[in-house]
Amino acid sequence: MPEPSLKNFTVPENPAGASWRLVDYLQKVFPEFKKTKLKQLLKFGSIAVNQKPATRHDHPLKPGDVLSVRTDKRSLRADRAEGGLQIIYEDSAIIVVDKPPKLLTIATDEVKDRTVYYKLNEYLKNVSPRKPERVFVVHRLDREASGILIFAKSQKVKQCLQDSWEFFEKKYYAVVEGTPSKASDTLQSYLSQTESLKVYSTEEETKNSKLAITKYQVIKRRGGYCSLDVTLLTGRKHQIRVQLADMGHPIIGDEKYGAETNPARRLGLHAYLLKITHPVTGEFLKFETKIPSTLSRVTGTG
Numbered sequence: 001m002p003e004p005s006l007k008n009f010t011v012p013e014n015p016a017g018a019s020w021r022l023v024d025y026l027q028k029v030f031p032e033f034k035k036t037k038l039k040q041l042l043k044f045g046s047i048a049v050n051q052k053p054a055t056r057h058d059h060p061l062k063p064g065d066v067l068s069v070r071t072d073k074r075s076l077r078a079d080r081a082e083g084g085l086q087i088i089y090e091d092s093a094i095i096v097v098d099k100p101p102k103l104l105t106i107a108t109d110e111v112k113d114r115t116v117y118y119k120l121n122e123y124l125k126n127v128s129p130r131k132p133e134r135v136f137v138v139h140r141l142d143r144e145a146s147g148i149l150i151f152a153k154s155q156k157v158k159q160c161l162q163d164s165w166e167f168f169e170k171k172y173y174a175v176v177e178g179t180p181s182k183a184s185d186t187l188q189s190y191l192s193q194t195e196s197l198k199v200y201s202t203e204e205e206t207k208n209s210k211l212a213i214t215k216y217q218v219i220k221r222r223g224g225y226c227s228l229d230v231t232l233l234t235g236r237k238h239q240i241r242v243q244l245a246d247m248g249h250p251i252i253g254d255e256k257y258g259a260e261t262n263p264a265r266r267l268g269l270h271a272y273l274l275k276i277t278h279p280v281t282g283e284f285l286k287f288e289t290k291i292p293s294t295l296s297r298v299t300g301t302g
Contacts (some may be wrong), residue, residue, distance in 0.1 A: 011065040012143050022049070022059035025067070045090070046070040056240040085119055088148070088287060093157045093280045095120060095135060096150045098289045101266045105140040105149065116149060139235060140160060144253070146286050147172070147271025152279070160279035163233060169275040172217075172230040172240060173291045173296050175268035176249040177261060179226040184217040187243040192238045198256065201246055212236040220299045225252065225263065227299040240269060252298065264294045 009029055014020050026038050026047070027073050030086045038057075040046075045053045048068040049061065062066070085099040097116060099105070104115040112118065117137060124133040135151040136158035152158035189201035190209035200210060213233040226249070229238055238257070245257035246248060252259055252268035291301065 002230050009067040009069075011061045011063055011067055013063045013179070021057070022047070022054060022061060022067075023057040025061055026069070027123050029067075030069075031294060031300050033259070040092070041069065065151045085116060086289075087104060087123075088289065089285070092192040093153055093278070094150055095153065096148060096160075096274075096287050099141055099146055099149050101144055101146045106137055117151075120151060139165065141271055142238065142267070142269070144267035145269040145271065146266075146292060147269075148274045148289060149271075150274065150276070157279045164277065164279075166233075168277075169273065170232040170235070170271065171273040172232065173219075173270045173272050173295060174228045174230050174237065174240060174244065175264065175295050176226050177252060177254050178224065178226060178245055178249045179221045180216070180218060180228075180247055180249055184215070186233075187216070187247070189214070189243060191239060191242060193237070199236075201242050210234075210236050212239045212243060214240055214288050216244075220301050222299040225298050227296070227301050239265075268295055268298070270295060 011020060012038065019267065022042075023035070023038060025035070026041075026233055027035075030038070036199065042055050042057060046069065047054050047275060049059060050066055085100070085103075087095065087098040090171070091116060097120070099116055104111055106117045107113075107115050115146075117125055120135045133153050135153060138150050138152055138158055138161045141147060141149055152161055189203060189212055190205045191199050191201050191212045193199050193211045194208060203213065205211070215231040215233060217229045218226060218231055221269065232240065241251055241254055241257050244258075250257050250259040250265055253262040253266055254268070255262075256266070270289075270292055272289050274284050274293055277283070278285055278286075
């Protein structure tokens with residue numbers, strides 16, 4: 001990801017003797033910016049005073065305060081934890097998080113507020129209470145899995161991302177029981193779902209099935225387990241879990257699809273990399289997270 005346009009200023013004494021108002025000092029250091037541009041920067045969290053995001057135009061500044069401004073409107077709120085989530089990127093169109101395991105992407109009949117969707121909407125309400133933004137779901141991660149999730153801030157951006165989804169690169173780290181016979185392979189099958197919502201695959205296409213394609217590469221083997229680098233070529237429900245189980249190597253902790261062990265005490269699946277084209281600017285963006293130590297230590301890859 002290219003470096004953001006970040007500028008830092010140390011606030012001087014105001015010749016008029018009074019404290020600077022934030023918007024007045026911004027107009028001094030950015031005379032080329034209109035007030036509407038400065039208000040956008042404030043709204044999107046692109047301005048911080050002493051490393052704390054500032055959103056009020058009349059925020060008072062003292063001599064010696066350090067003012068940080070990202071003129072590309074990317075948020076300085078990113079890369080921080082909000083309600084158990086790690087926000088790794090945010091701008092006026094999208095927000096990207098690192099989801100922990102055991103947290104739903106969206107609500108179910110039983111669970112309404114312990115979801116990524118709910119937590120992000122609450123976060124945006126707190127940031128801009130007068131005119132709160134909202135998020136739109138682009139894709140999902142299984143409750144038991146962890147990793148990168150991207151949300152849109154408008155229906156138009158959501159649709160744009162979904163229309164291009166198959167062209168984006170999506171990579172996962174998986175830990176499975178046993179070791180595949182091939183060091184790398186491409187798995188292809190047709191996925192359907194039972195009435196009890198369990199996904200299963202067949203070699204032949206059926207009326208309600210969907211084609212699923214997954215690539216994997218063995219990373220490391222140790223103690224009856226193997227870590228895999230997995231590339232998702234289609235995005236079907238439980239795709240990776242089902243196709244790896246079909247090989248006879250279910251993901252650790254995945255009792256639903258035949259796993260007998262759980263050395264990490266969680267599902268051994270983490271979405272660690274996502275490459276996209278920004279739906280508004282057309283910029284290439286790469287998001288990457290660290291592999292959780294609970295998973296990497298199973299095969300010693302951390």
